Structures are given as C-alpha cells and as structure tokens.
Amino acid sequence: MTLPFDAEAVRALATILADTGLSEIEIEGKEGRIRVVRTLHAAPAAVTTVALPAAGPAIAAAAAPPPPEAADESAHPGAVLSPMVGIAYLSPEPGAATFVTPGQTVTAGQTLLLIEAMKTFNQIKAPKAGTVTRILVAAGAPVEYGQPLVILD
Amino acid sequence: MSRAAAGAWRLMSFETLGSTSDHCRACAEAGEPDGLAVLAGQQTGGRGSHGRAWASPAGNLYCSVLMRPKGAAREGGLWSLLAGVAVAEAVAALLPDPVRLSLKWPNDLLLDGCKLAGILVDSSPDGAGGLAWLVIGIGVNLAHAPDVPGRRTACLAPFGPPPAPEAMARAILARLDAWRAIQAAEGFAPVRAAFLARAPRLGTRMAVRIGDTETAGNFAGLGEDGSLLLEAGARVRAFAAGEVRLLAGA
Numbered sequence: 001m002t003l004p005f006d007a008e009a010v011r012a013l014a015t016i017l018a019d020t021g022l023s024e025i026e027i028e029g030k031e032g033r034i035r036v037v038r039t040l041h042a043a044p045a046a047v048t049t050v051a052l053p054a055a056g057p058a059i060a061a062a063a064a065p066p067p068p069e070a071a072d073e074s075a076h077p078g079a080v081l082s083p084m085v086g087i088a089y090l091s092p093e094p095g096a097a098t099f100v101t102p103g104q105t106v107t108a109g110q111t112l113l114l115i116e117a118m119k120t121f122n123q124i125k126a127p128k129a130g131t132v133t134r135i136l137v138a139a140g141a142p143v144e145y146g147q148p149l150v151i152l153d
Numbered sequence: 154m155s156r157a158a159a160g161a162w163r164l165m166s167f168e169t170l171g172s173t174s175d176h177c178r179a180c181a182e183a184g185e186p187d188g189l190a191v192l193a194g195q196q197t198g199g200r201g202s203h204g205r206a207w208a209s210p211a212g213n214l215y216c217s218v219l220m221r222p223k224g225a226a227r228e229g230g231l232w233s234l235l236a237g238v239a240v241a242e243a244v245a246a247l248l249p250d251p252v253r254l255s256l257k258w259p260n261d262l263l264l265d266g267c268k269l270a271g272i273l274v275d276s277s278p279d280g281a282g283g284l285a286w287l288v289i290g291i292g293v294n295l296a297h298a299p300d301v302p303g304r305r306t307a308c309l310a311p312f313g314p315p316p317a318p319e320a321m322a323r324a325i326l327a328r329l330d331a332w333r334a335i336q337a338a339e340g341f342a343p344v345r346a347a348f349l350a351r352a353p354r355l356g357t358r359m360a361v362r363i364g365d366t367e368t369a370g371n372f373a374g375l376g377e378d379g380s381l382l383l384e385a386g387a388r389v390r391a392f393a394a395g396e397v398r399l400l401a402g403a
Contacts, residue, residue: 028375083282084227085380085393094204109280117393118230118259118379119202120274120287127280140364142394145227 025129073136079148086117088137088149098139100132100150112150115143126152158176159323160330162190162218166319170215171198171251177217180273187221192322199292201271202398212296213308218329220287223336229276229287230393231341233259234379236272236289238347239328244293246324248312256337256351258381258397262293262328265397267307269294289329293321345375353390358400359383361392367394369400 073079082088090098090113099111106112106126113135114121130152137149157164170176170193177191191216199207209215222232237260244262245251255263262270270293281286293346294308295315309315316324335343353359353372360369363385380391 046391083278086230087394094198109260117227118233118274120229120233120276122226123275123277123361125278125280142363 015106040122073148073151075145076148076151078130078133078152080112080124080150080152082115082124082143082145082147082149084115084117084122085145086115086122086143088139088141088143089114089116090135090137090139101137102132102135104132106130106132106152113137124149128152157265157319159190159326162326162330163186164190164192164319166192166194166314168194172196172200172290173215173217174200174273174275174288176280177219177288177290181219181277181288185219187219189219190218190322190326191219192319194318194319200273201292202291203295207271207292208299208301209292210297210299211249212315212318214291214293214295214321214325216322216325217288217290220289220333222284222287222333224284225282226276226278226284228378229274229284230259230379231336231344232276232287233272233274233288234331234348234375235336235344236260236274236291236329237262238344238351240270240272240291240293240325241326241331241351242328242347243321244309247321249318254349254351255353257399258352258375259379267298267305268301269307269309284364291325293325295321306365334348341377341379343378345377349374353399360398360400362398367398371393 074081092099099113100106106129108126108129110126111123112126112132113124115124116122132150133153134151136151137143143149155166155321157166159277173191173193173196177189180189180191180383195211196207196209196215199209199215202208220232237256239253241256241262245254248254253265254269257263260272261268270291273290275288277285294306295318296308296310298306300307332344355372355374358369359372360367361381368383368385370383370390373382373384373389376382376391380393381395381397383392
C-alpha cells in the first residue's frame with residue numbers, strides 16, 4: 001500500500017501561502033484532503049504535509065524554528081530562491097571554507113551553496129553576476145521550496 | 154590510469170584517487186559527456202555522508218558515474234534512490250540469501266542490518282531549471298568491512314572470494330542502465346516499488362534526525378518525489394532529508 005501524495009498540489013498550496021501571507025489553507029475533494037499550515041515568520045522545515053484520504057487520520061504540517069527574516073525576503077529582486085526542499089550546506093564539506101561570504105562578488109553560474117535532499121547534493125548557482133549582500137540560511141538548516149537563500153545585488 | 158568499455162559506459166580506472174566523485178565531477182565540469190564511470194583501487198579522501206570519511210582500503214569498490222539525464226534539477230534525489238535499487242540488485246545476484254539485504258532510505262544498502270554499501274550524489278543545474286549533470290558515487294564493501302566507530306559494517310568476504318571491484322562495477326552499471334530505461338519509460342513509480350520491496354516493512358519504527366531534532370514514527374512508505382513518509386502521532390510527515398535510524402521493538 002502506498003499513500004496518495006500529490007506533491008505538486010502541496011507545493012502549489014505552499015506557494016500560495018507564501019505569496020498571500022495566509023497562515024493556513026485546506027482543500028478537500030473526493031481524493032482526500034490537503035491542509036498546509038505556515039507558522040508566520042517561520043520558514044517551513046525539510047518536512048512537508050502529506051495528503052491522506054478524507055477518512056484517514058488528521059493531518060497537520062510541521063514547521064521548524066526558522067531564520068526570522070526569511071519570510072520577507074522572497075520578493076527582493078536579488079533573492080536566490082530554493083528550487084527544492086532539503087538541507088542547506090554553505091561549504092563543500094564540514095570545516096571547509098564557505099562557497100561565498102557576504103560582500104564577495106560572484107560570477108554568473110558560481111556555486112553559492114548546496115541543498116541536500118535524499119543524499120543528493122544540489123549545487124545552487126548564482127543566476128547572474130553580482131555581490132553577495134546577505135546569506136539568509138544557516139549551515140545545516142532545513143529549507144523549503146521557494147525560500148530565499150541568498151541576496152545578490 | 155587505464156580505459157575500457159562496459160556496454161555504453163566508458164570506464165576510467167586508477168590505482169589511487171583522492172575521491173572518485175571529485176574526479177568525476179571535475180570531468181563533468183570540463184564537459185565530459187554522459188556515460189563516464191571512474192574507478193579507483195583505493196581512495197585517500199573518500200567521503201561518506203554527514204562529513205564522515207569513507208574508509209577506502211584496496212579490495213572494495215569505489216566508483217563514480219557521470220550522467221546527464223533530462224529532468225528538473227530538483228528531481229536529482231530520485232536518482233539517489235534509483236542508484237540504491239541498482240546496487241542492491243547487483244549485490245543480491247551474488248548472495249545465496251538475498252533477503253538478508255535491505256535498503257535504508259535514501260540509499261544505504263545493509264546486510265543483516267550492517268552497512269554494506271553507501272551512495273552519495275552530486276548534481277548541478279543547467280541554468281534553466283534542468284539538470285546539467287549528476288555524479289553518483291558508490292562504495293561497496295567487497296573484501297573488507299571497515300572498522301567504523303559506532304557503526305556496524307559488513308562485506309561480501311564471508312560468502313566466498315569477493316568479486317573483483319571492476320566486475321562489481323560492471324554489474325552495477327548494467328543495473329543502472331536497466332533502471333534508467335525503466336524510469337525514462339514509466340517514471341519513478343517502478344523505482345519506488347522496487348525500493349519498497351527491499352525496505353523495512355510499512356509500520357516499522359524508525360527515527361529521522363535533522364540537525365539536533367529527531368522525529369520517531371512508523372514507516373509509511375515513500376512519496377512520489379522519493380521523500381520518506383513517517384507516521385508520527387496522527388500525522389504523516391514527508392522528509393526530503395535527514396538521517397534514518399531503525400528503532401528496536403518494531
């Protein structure tokens with residue numbers, strides 16, 4: 001048996017939550033029910049809510065303690081947003097120098113950080129040349145789809 | 154360094170490398186096409202997950218492969234599970250009693266609960282939301298079960314003369330080819346089913362650790378995106394990352 005799980009629907013709802021500033025959305029249809037909850041000023045963790053059939057147990061989202069300013073930065077024109085859910089790594093390996101530091105200039109395509117999901121380390125690259133003004137995530141922190149990671153000016 | 158072919162794969166073999174994945178990744182960034190497999194007799198800087206070293210004595214397999222599959226950058230994690238299934242099948246064919254093998258999410262291969270093989274994947278985006286390349290690093294304990302503090306490890310030596318690393322690599326590459334074709338034709342669902350067939354039973358107690366936070370619950374399968382589903386209390390939570398530990402008393 002596997003659980004029906006519409007990841008795209010959950011992602012879409014999470015995006016709407018982030019865009020509208022709402023704290024909770026729930027939709028229900030004959031396929032089941034999806035409820036996505038956001039703690040305001042809290043970035044969600046590398047954990048998402050899963051839809052269950054309507055007859056199944058109640059569902060709630062999990063949220064982790066968050067980088068406080070992250071919620072407000074996604075509209076920043078220089079924000080580099082996370083393309084996936086996972087864990088942020090700021091250096092190629094523990095103890096090594098970070099990929100970038102605030103104030104550093106970077107070229108388009110330069111690696112800014114890694115996001116690990118399922119033991120796959122995904123490079124997050126600078127979409128354009130610029131200066132790293134802020135790094136919004138901590139090493140080892142869970143990150144959500146669409147969460148701002150770095151501000152490039 | 155020597156070169157050979159294995160099906161459509163190009164094998165590049167070294168006596169010693171720092172890390173086969175580092176070498177393979179450098180080749181990827183230099184424009185090497187899909188289908189390179191880098192082998193080393195031993196590694197001086199083998200990497201495990203969570204910053205751990207991967208003990209790399211001669212006699213075990215150290216192999217990294219370069220692929221350039223079509224697909225979204227955020228689907229890189231699916232290949233991590235696919236690689237776990239491919240390695241499990243290649244090793245299972247060598248064992249008299251393959252049910253002793255199991256997969257621990259996302260891709261650890263265990264023999265009687267002890268670590269036999271590990272996989273780490275590196276991926277790079279193409280700038281348009283797609284994958285530019287994937288490097289899948291695979292270590293299999295063939296002749297030696299390294300002594301790792303706090304970890305139980307296994308190798309294939311107790312079952313007779315262990316396979317030569319290159320023979321093991323060729324068997325794994327053949328299964329990677331097979332699963333890549335299946336995933337291209339049918340999507341991730343067959344990979345997920347194959348993974349679940351070798352995973353702990355649904356309902357098995359396990360815990361997932363992210364940083365200092367550990368969540369315990371009952372194994373509830375895999376999401377369509379390869380995430381681990383854990384039922385904790387009345388909730389089912391999907392984990393995209395984290396370190397899994399099986400709990401006693403399942």
